[in-house]
Amino acid sequence: MLQICKCRHSMDNKPVAELVLREESFQTNSHDYSKLIEAHAKENRLEDAERILKNMNEKGILPDILTFTVLVHMYSKAGNLGRAKEAFENLRSQGFQPDMRIYNSMIMAYVKAAQPKLGESLMREMEARDMKPTKEIYMALLGSFAQRGDVGGAQRIATTMQFAGFQPSLESCTLLVEAFGQAKDPDQARENFDYMIKLGHRPDDRCTASMIAAYEKCNLLDKALNLLLELEKDGFELGVATYSVLVDWLAKLQLLDEAEQLLGKIAEQGENPPFKVHISLCEMYSKAGVEKKALQALGLVEAKKDQLGPEEYERIIRGLLDGRFVQDARRMLGWMEARGFSASENLRVALMASQALRHNRPTMR
Numbered sequence: 001m002l003q004i005c006k007c008r009h010s011m012d013n014k015p016v017a018e019l020v021l022r023e024e025s026f027q028t029n030s031h032d033y034s035k036l037i038e039a040h041a042k043e044n045r046l047e048d049a050e051r052i053l054k055n056m057n058e059k060g061i062l063p064d065i066l067t068f069t070v071l072v073h074m075y076s077k078a079g080n081l082g083r084a085k086e087a088f089e090n091l092r093s094q095g096f097q098p099d100m101r102i103y104n105s106m107i108m109a110y111v112k113a114a115q116p117k118l119g120e121s122l123m124r125e126m127e128a129r130d131m132k133p134t135k136e137i138y139m140a141l142l143g144s145f146a147q148r149g150d151v152g153g154a155q156r157i158a159t160t161m162q163f164a165g166f167q168p169s170l171e172s173c174t175l176l177v178e179a180f181g182q183a184k185d186p187d188q189a190r191e192n193f194d195y196m197i198k199l200g201h202r203p204d205d206r207c208t209a210s211m212i213a214a215y216e217k218c219n220l221l222d223k224a225l226n227l228l229l230e231l232e233k234d235g236f237e238l239g240v241a242t243y244s245v246l247v248d249w250l251a252k253l254q255l256l257d258e259a260e261q262l263l264g265k266i267a268e269q270g271e272n273p274p275f276k277v278h279i280s281l282c283e284m285y286s287k288a289g290v291e292k293k294a295l296q297a298l299g300l301v302e303a304k305k306d307q308l309g310p311e312e313y314e315r316i317i318r319g320l321l322d323g324r325f326v327q328d329a330r331r332m333l334g335w336m337e338a339r340g341f342s343a344s345e346n347l348r349v350a351l352m353a354s355q356a357l358r359h360n361r362p363t364m365r
Contacts, residue, residue: 149182181214205239
């Protein structure tokens with residue numbers, strides 16, 4: 001009995017607790033299982049937590065509100081939106097009114113799943129119940145809308161934040177600049193950039209990089225350079241983020257010398273170029289047929305190929321094809337498809353055309 005009492009008050013010794021819960025003589029209840037599931041969840045041991053849940057179900061013990069609460073937090077943290085929603089709806093079905101922590105977990109689960117509109121819906125539900133969302137929740141939703149280029153959603157969250165008493169910050173203004181940049185609206189991005197300065201916020205490297213990226217999407221190089229000149233007059237010094245955007249832009253324009261000069265600026269700051277820069281260089285050197293440098297950049301990209309998205313794969317493959325590195329392009333296509341990404345029809349046509357041509361370069365491997 002003493003051992004049982006200790007297990008019910010502490011789950012530090014989880015293996016012992018599991019053994020005790022299996023004993024038929026031990027009158028287990030949902031609370032006992034919930035505590036053990038929670039102990040595993042806190043250590044990010046998802047498989048162990050699910051095994052305990054399965055044992056619980058096999059014993060015919062139905063999860064209670066505490067169990068479902070633990071599951072919502074666990075699956076939200078793990079980024080498993082489907083299971084988090086299931087646990088959340090089970091809570092509702094038992095008449096439980098979600099508290100602040102449950103709402104926060106579910107909203108963050110929607111943010112991780114790139115579904116900010118559903119997260120915003122829960123936020124509005126909170127407000128209707130006179131529950132004030134945290135600044136972190138507002139910013140997470142704002143960031144998610146910004147990444148998708150959903151300026152309507154981003155502006156709604158920014159406006160709601162102000163009504164809730166959170167004044168525009170450098171971070172929130174930067175996210176609005178990013179939102180308009182993603183939406184290919186550099187004029188509105190610039191309006192928000194200038195408004196941020198008017199509020200007294202000094203642009204940092206990330207915010208400036210976002211504004212330059214907005215110009216890059218519409219190839220407005222003159223406006224970007226004029227902005228940088230204005231900022232430099234005010235004492236602004238370019239950082240790695242801004243240099244990286246410029247390198248990417250110049251690489252797309254095949255301005256090799258200029259791109260390499262900016263790479264030198266990144267090196268002077270004692271930092272390695274971000275991974276995205278290596279993608280840009282791989283495309284640039286491949287197109288230009290600079291085999292040695294293309295090989296070096298391709299090797300760095302291949303080492304982190306699991307981080308590539310479908311658009312990045314296509315960009316690299318097209319660069320390789322333009323440089324007539326057909327075998328390398330086909331190898332990258334194989335990895336792309338192994339990740340579950342499908343090549344566009346245009347890319348497939350380009351590959352077929354390249355194979356039909358003679359004088360392709362040998363593989364860089």
